[in-house]
Amino acid sequence: MTIDPFWVQVNEPTLMQGDYLPGCLVPVPLFDPTTFGKKDNETQEVEVEVNxxxxxxxxxxxxxxxNKVNQVVVCTIYQISEFEEANPAFAKKxxxxxxxxxRIEGLHLLASPSNPDNNREALVVNFREIYSLPYKYILKYATDLDCRWRxxxxYLEHFSQAFARLFMRVGLPSSIPRF
Incomplete structure (x- = not known):
């Protein structure tokens, strides 16, 4: 039996950064933002898709x-083959x-929890698909999974740093000339 240097399996009623939560239900409101809003104290119905x-x-x-948060920030994570199917440009050598x-901002690769030596089974984190979900919901979902990967x-700090790099970018109107 080999020990996975990247992931550990946990089965506990806690939630930590880097917890992998497969198959979680995420509600996504569907509406036209240009026409949405209250008019004359009238409430509007919003259709919600659950993914x-x-x-x-x-x-x-x-x-x-x-317990400093009511909402947990999460992002999507895909199998490479699944990501390539939706984004064929990534299938190129x-x-x-x-x-x-x-070099591709917004994406980060993590080794597969079940087969870390096979790079074709790596996981693609998409930092541009972010959701905020209630803490109690995510904690219950994570706890209800018999075992989950963390x-x-x-590697956790490297993952966190990759996320921070995407959001800490600063665009300058001008800079000193190149040498």
Whole structure:
């Protein structure tokens, strides 16, 4: 039996950053934002689509541990084959090496929890598909999974840093000339 350096299986009533939550139900409101809004104190109905998505927790573990959040930030995580099916450009040779090197912003690769040596089974985190879901809902969902995968250090910190890099970018109107 080999020990997975990337993930650990947990079965506990806690929630941590880096918890992998497969098949979680995510409600998504459907409406035209240009026509939505209250008119003359009238309420409007909003249609909601419920999607079953694989998610990974982004909220910091310290905030989850200390009950500092009512909402948990999560993002989607895909099998490479599933991501390529929806995004055929990523099936081209060398594209995943660009993601692995951090050159494709918004995407991050994680080793497969069940087969970390097979890069074709790696997981694609899409930091551009973010959801905020109630803490109690996510905690119950995670706890109801018999076992779930949790990223181990230092891969957890690398994952967190990749997310931070996407949101900490600063675009300048001008800079000093190139050398």
């Amino acid at each position: 079953e998505l694989d998610l990974i927790v982004l909220t910091q573990s310290c905030d989850l541990d200390n 060398g594209k995943w090496n660009e993601v692995l090197a951090g 990223l181990k250090s230092p």
